[in-house]
Amino acid sequence: MNLNERLIDLLDESKALFLDFDGPVCDIFAGLPAPVVAERLKSLLIGAGAQLPPDVAELDDPLKVLRRTPDFAPDLLEMVERAFMIHELEAAKTARITPGVDQVIKESADSGRPVVIVSNNSEPAIKTVCERAGFDDRLSGIVGRPIGHPHLMKPHPRPILLACEIVRTTPSEILLIGDSDFDMQSAAAAGARSIGLAKSPNKAKALKAAGATELISDMNELLTSLTQAADW
Numbered sequence: 001m002n003l004n005e006r007l008i009d010l011l012d013e014s015k016a017l018f019l020d021f022d023g024p025v026c027d028i029f030a031g032l033p034a035p036v037v038a039e040r041l042k043s044l045l046i047g048a049g050a051q052l053p054p055d056v057a058e059l060d061d062p063l064k065v066l067r068r069t070p071d072f073a074p075d076l077l078e079m080v081e082r083a084f085m086i087h088e089l090e091a092a093k094t095a096r097i098t099p100g101v102d103q104v105i106k107e108s109a110d111s112g113r114p115v116v117i118v119s120n121n122s123e124p125a126i127k128t129v130c131e132r133a134g135f136d137d138r139l140s141g142i143v144g145r146p147i148g149h150p151h152l153m154k155p156h157p158r159p160i161l162l163a164c165e166i167v168r169t170t171p172s173e174i175l176l177i178g179d180s181d182f183d184m185q186s187a188a189a190a191g192a193r194s195i196g197l198a199k200s201p202n203k204a205k206a207l208k209a210a211g212a213t214e215l216i217s218d219m220n221e222l223l224t225s226l227t228q229a230a231d232w
């Protein structure tokens, strides 16, 4: 079977489509780069008196800074969360929408597969981007970052399970599209299948190793299969 046939088979068995946000839906940090936000969060921590562990000082991903904060500055977690949410909202204004995702959302919803965004980004930023792109009212739900509980973000299975509750289905009947190891691991931990969105052979290898059921390099590949899958 070729990729399209395998994707159609997967979709035929899937009653809902879950989309990771940063990657499959948009590049949220296209205009306000993630390393800039990471630096802002680290400066904020230092300004509040925290001693950054060496590995944290080198981080250029704000989500990783947030994830590590409870380990060395638990009292500052709320402050970092609040600042990060404001920076994400700023980034949302210049996020770049992923080619093909609007059609994927429309086609999936039209075929009877509700679409839920499952993300480690915060909900206000996700809503802002989806409203700007004009597909907010086609979504069945948004599961954003568990504010104040970074250990419950993906790769924890909880976000997937919450999204399943929204569409009243079980993990075995959904398909998660994501572009990170954590997405694949979260899906696998929940008992769900996943499609890894990989732009390079190395990324594809990593996502496969993290548990991806299938791999695509472009959202339009998924769109092609969606148009041929059976309706629910």
Ligand SMILES: [Mg+2]
Pocket (backbone or CB within 6 Å): 020, 021, 022, 023, 024, 178, 179, 180
């Ligand atoms: Mg992502």
